[in-house]
Amino acid sequence: MSAALEVAGVSHRFGQRAALSDVSLTVERGHFMALLGPNGAGKTTLFSVITRLYNHQEGRVSILGHPLDREPSRALAGLGVVFQARTLDTDLTVAQNLHYHASLHGIGRAAARVRIETLLARVGLAERRNDKIRTLSGGQSRRIEIARSLIHAPRLLLLDEPTVGLDLESRADIVAIVRALVREEGLSVLWATHIFEEISPDDDAVVLHRGRIVARGRAGEIGTPGETLEAAFRRLVAEPDTRAVKSAA
Known part of the structure; x- marks a missing residue:
C-alpha cells in the first residue's frame, strides 16, 4: 500500500531565494509525523506545495498514491488541511x-x-x-x-501550527482530538509545530531549517544520547549551514 504522503526532492524558489531545497519526507498511513522548524524554515511553503497553492519547481508529491502533478483532483480529494491563518x-x-x-x-x-x-x-x-x-x-x-x-x-490531514496562540488547555484538547483520529480512525497526520510538548518520543519527526531537512527519525532519538528533542532542535537550527541530513539511529 502506498504511503499517505510522499514528498521527493521538492525545491521551490521565490525569485532568487530558495524556500525549499531538495525536501523529501514520507508520512506512512495511520502515522503522526511532526514537522519541526523555526519561523521562516519553509513549513508553510511546503504545505502550500502539498496543497497545490504553489506549483513546485522540482521534485514530486504523491498523496495516497496519486501524483499531485498528474492526478491533482484525486490527490487533493484525500487531503484535509488546517492552515495557520x-x-x-x-x-x-x-x-x-x-x-x-x-x-x-x-x-x-x-x-x-x-x-x-x-x-x-x-x-x-x-x-x-x-x-x-x-x-x-x-x-x-x-x-x-x-x-x-x-x-x-480525507485520509491525510495537514495542520500548520494549529495551536499557536491558544492556552494550555485548548492546546491539549486539539492535540488529543487529532491523536484520537490517528489512533481510532487510522488517519495520517503531518503536524507542523515548534511546540515540543505536543510531540511524543515515538512520533515520526522531521526538522526543517532554511528550507532543508536537517534531521529525521523518531522524535525521542533525534540528537545525541541524553539530549532532549528541544536541545537537539535548538542546536540544529543554530548551525549556520547544515547540509547533511541527520537521521536517528
Missing part, C-alpha cells in the same frame, strides 16, 4: 460554515447534516452548532476548523 466566516454559525464547506465537496445537504453532527460530536462542540463563530473561543474555533477539514472524509 483562521479562515472561518465569523458572521455565520458553526453549522452554516460546515454546510458551505460540504457543498464545495459536492456533499448533499442530508448527507452533510449527518456528517456534521458526527464531526461536531467528535470535537466536543455539538451544542454550539447554531452559534455564530464570533462567539467561540480560539480553541473552539480551531476545533471547528478540524471538523471542517474532515467533512469529506
Whole structure:
C-alpha cells in the first residue's frame, strides 16, 4: 500500500531565494509525523506545495498514491488541511460554515447534516452548532476548523501550527482530538509545530531549517544520547549551514 504522503526532492524558489531545497519526507498511513522548524524554515511553503497553492519547481508529491502533478483532483480529494491563518466566516454559525464547506465537496445537504453532527460530536462542540463563530473561543474555533477539514472524509490531514496562540488547555484538547483520529480512525497526520510538548518520543519527526531537512527519525532519538528533542532542535537550527541530513539511529 502506498504511503499517505510522499514528498521527493521538492525545491521551490521565490525569485532568487530558495524556500525549499531538495525536501523529501514520507508520512506512512495511520502515522503522526511532526514537522519541526523555526519561523521562516519553509513549513508553510511546503504545505502550500502539498496543497497545490504553489506549483513546485522540482521534485514530486504523491498523496495516497496519486501524483499531485498528474492526478491533482484525486490527490487533493484525500487531503484535509488546517492552515495557520483562521479562515472561518465569523458572521455565520458553526453549522452554516460546515454546510458551505460540504457543498464545495459536492456533499448533499442530508448527507452533510449527518456528517456534521458526527464531526461536531467528535470535537466536543455539538451544542454550539447554531452559534455564530464570533462567539467561540480560539480553541473552539480551531476545533471547528478540524471538523471542517474532515467533512469529506480525507485520509491525510495537514495542520500548520494549529495551536499557536491558544492556552494550555485548548492546546491539549486539539492535540488529543487529532491523536484520537490517528489512533481510532487510522488517519495520517503531518503536524507542523515548534511546540515540543505536543510531540511524543515515538512520533515520526522531521526538522526543517532554511528550507532543508536537517534531521529525521523518531522524535525521542533525534540528537545525541541524553539530549532532549528541544536541545537537539535548538542546536540544529543554530548551525549556520547544515547540509547533511541527520537521521536517528
